[in-house]
Amino acid sequence: VDITITAETVHEIPETLFGYMWEDINHSGDGGLYAELIQNRAFQAVEPGTDDALAAWTALNNASISVIADPSPLSSALPNALSVSFPSNSSGPAGIANEGFWGIRIDAGSTYTGSFYAKGTLNTTTGSQAEVTLQSKATGDIYASAEIDVSSLSASGYTKYSFELKPEGGAPDTDNLFTVTFPSPAEVTFTLFSLFPPTFKSRSNGMRIDLAETLAATRPGVWRFPGGNNLEGQTVARRWKWNETIGPLEERPGRRGDWGYPNTDGLGLLEYLDWAEDIGAEPILGVYAGYSLGGETVPEDAIQAYVDEAIAEIEFVTGDASTHWGSVRAALGREEPYALRYVEIGNEDFFAPDSYQAYRWAAFANGLEAAYPGKFKYLATTYEDVTSLEPKPAYYDFHQYNNPNWFVEQAVRYDEGVTPRDGTQYFVGEYAVTSNNDGSKMAYPTVEAAVGEAAFMTGLERNADVVFAAAYAPTLNHVDDTQWYPDLVSFNAGTVSKSPSYWAQWLFSTNRGTHTLPTSPVSSNTTGAPLYWSASYNTDAAVVYLKVSNTDSASINTTITLDGFTQDGDAKVQFFSGAAQDVNTVDAPDAIVVSETAVSVVDGVLAYAFPGLSVSVVTIPAQ
Numbered sequence: 001v002d003i004t005i006t007a008e009t010v011h012e013i014p015e016t017l018f019g020y021m022w023e024d025i026n027h028s029g030d031g032g033l034y035a036e037l038i039q040n041r042a043f044q045a046v047e048p049g050t051d052d053a054l055a056a057w058t059a060l061n062n063a064s065i066s067v068i069a070d071p072s073p074l075s076s077a078l079p080n081a082l083s084v085s086f087p088s089n090s091s092g093p094a095g096i097a098n099e100g101f102w103g104i105r106i107d108a109g110s111t112y113t114g115s116f117y118a119k120g121t122l123n124t125t126t127g128s129q130a131e132v133t134l135q136s137k138a139t140g141d142i143y144a145s146a147e148i149d150v151s152s153l154s155a156s157g158y159t160k161y162s163f164e165l166k167p168e169g170g171a172p173d174t175d176n177l178f179t180v181t182f183p184s185p186a187e188v189t190f191t192l193f194s195l196f197p198p199t200f201k202s203r204s205n206g207m208r209i210d211l212a213e214t215l216a217a218t219r220p221g222v223w224r225f226p227g228g229n230n231l232e233g234q235t236v237a238r239r240w241k242w243n244e245t246i247g248p249l250e251e252r253p254g255r256r257g258d259w260g261y262p263n264t265d266g267l268g269l270l271e272y273l274d275w276a277e278d279i280g281a282e283p284i285l286g287v288y289a290g291y292s293l294g295g296e297t298v299p300e301d302a303i304q305a306y307v308d309e310a311i312a313e314i315e316f317v318t319g320d321a322s323t324h325w326g327s328v329r330a331a332l333g334r335e336e337p338y339a340l341r342y343v344e345i346g347n348e349d350f351f352a353p354d355s356y357q358a359y360r361w362a363a364f365a366n367g368l369e370a371a372y373p374g375k376f377k378y379l380a381t382t383y384e385d386v387t388s389l390e391p392k393p394a395y396y397d398f399h400q401y402n403n404p405n406w407f408v409e410q411a412v413r414y415d416e417g418v419t420p421r422d423g424t425q426y427f428v429g430e431y432a433v434t435s436n437n438d439g440s441k442m443a444y445p446t447v448e449a450a451v452g453e454a455a456f457m458t459g460l461e462r463n464a465d466v467v468f469a470a471a472y473a474p475t476l477n478h479v480d481d482t483q484w485y486p487d488l489v490s491f492n493a494g495t496v497s498k499s500p501s502y503w504a505q506w507l508f509s510t511n512r513g514t515h516t517l518p519t520s521p522v523s524s525n526t527t528g529a530p531l532y533w534s535a536s537y538n539t540d541a542a543v544v545y546l547k548v549s550n551t552d553s554a555s556i557n558t559t560i561t562l563d564g565f566t567q568d569g570d571a572k573v574q575f576f577s578g579a580a581q582d583v584n585t586v587d588a589p590d591a592i593v594v595s596e597t598a599v600s601v602v603d604g605v606l607a608y609a610f611p612g613l614s615v616s617v618v619t620i621p622a623q
Ligand code: AHR
Pocket: 023, 227, 228, 229, 230, 347, 348, 399, 430, 473, 474, 484
């Protein structure tokens, strides 16, 4: 295949083009990116007295434990607590243990910052020192411990006890426990435990470093949150309520999320906004739009209350301290308004098109515009070709989940005018290969999946004048409790596995052109070769990028000619390739990795053979 790249910029490539969609799914948040190590830390969204309410907790040494509805709770947000009887007949310290999110990683030299609330009675003749530890579940080996003076324990109200655990040596595996033991006999009620390792950028209540660094490393341009289904709730009452995700953890009730497990909402609106800033991603804020997944829809005569909820949320995010909600945000420590430009109205409202078209879209689009004239861009969450919405959306979000062949075929979707070039902008707000070509499911993204996605992404880049953003989904999964396969990055308590799809995102997103460049031929649709590409130029770095997906299992020879450029040094190719079904897993995380090779360019011409089933970026310094 001969490809000529001409020195004429066609259109700008928005910085939002490549990024992520985010929601708490697969323990991506609680037990994942959110660094809290204690699972079920405050017994949120559970039924007292049930086994489920005790998830992750066990009794040690004859202690008896149960989750109760506390008659005098720590706060109205946290009505449940763990009641523990430390018996007089135990042979050693009795207490409780938490297994974390299917394990706890213990690193030598790290400081683990912890706390819990407790109330109750002690028989001080046996002492008034409690002990917390990090220890091996299998052997009982203690990696770190701290004594806590609990003589202040009172039956009449909670006391907060804080501690630090500093393991001198790391644990060989993650099969570990966090324990709390008390001198017996005692009757103690606990709530809101917490244990944090060091976090990304050292933020308190922050993010798990290895996962945060993994996502940040792709330099995502966009961060769509908080869902996805998890925005909507199964019922209206169970929707993601922004105002219940802010403020002290003691005031956050949490909720049963849409993916089956309790969400602590420790990862709340401010944490998401800080995170988007920390990684330099443009936030796209999804607001609840009156439809919940179980089918419940807010009727037209009641919709204004939900519009008002979104108006207040946006004021909280963007208002200055003279506004009510802006002052609440300032009081929580963030004086400066966040830079928000995009507000997405709902999620996948093609599931409830009648009410969306009849009144929900209009109520939100008109209501928010009236409250904030000219300030935000509103995205509709319908099919790309729905033209019946009023007011006419300037931005659409539509989702693409399919097999590798579909993604390859759709590489030219936006060249072929599926969407009009009339100024309307499109966001592929969720996309991923989700099954093999024969329809079978995959546990991890395969090389074939990544190659298909990359072919599609060349089309997104070529057409970045109409597709202003795209977000891979879902982003993370904890392999010990996954609801949706496959996912970009898989992890457990100790290990992170970056899939071939991740590496495709990394290649595309870290090699960003500022403008597209014309190529001849435009892409494989005119050659029939199973090779897909897009070319761009970065004016700051003075480099040409050629992103290439070879969707065939055989390598393909190419001659790449620069037309009109003054070449400024040799080229490099970053790439990965593999067999169709090759994957990375938490047990073998580096089966597929990106390699780099130097390629010489002679008189503006470069000869290169793209390996079979590969994703590559050719970088050529040129003026
Ligand atoms: O990404 C998983 C789910 O797929 C999202 O929650 C939903 O928006 C879509 O159907």
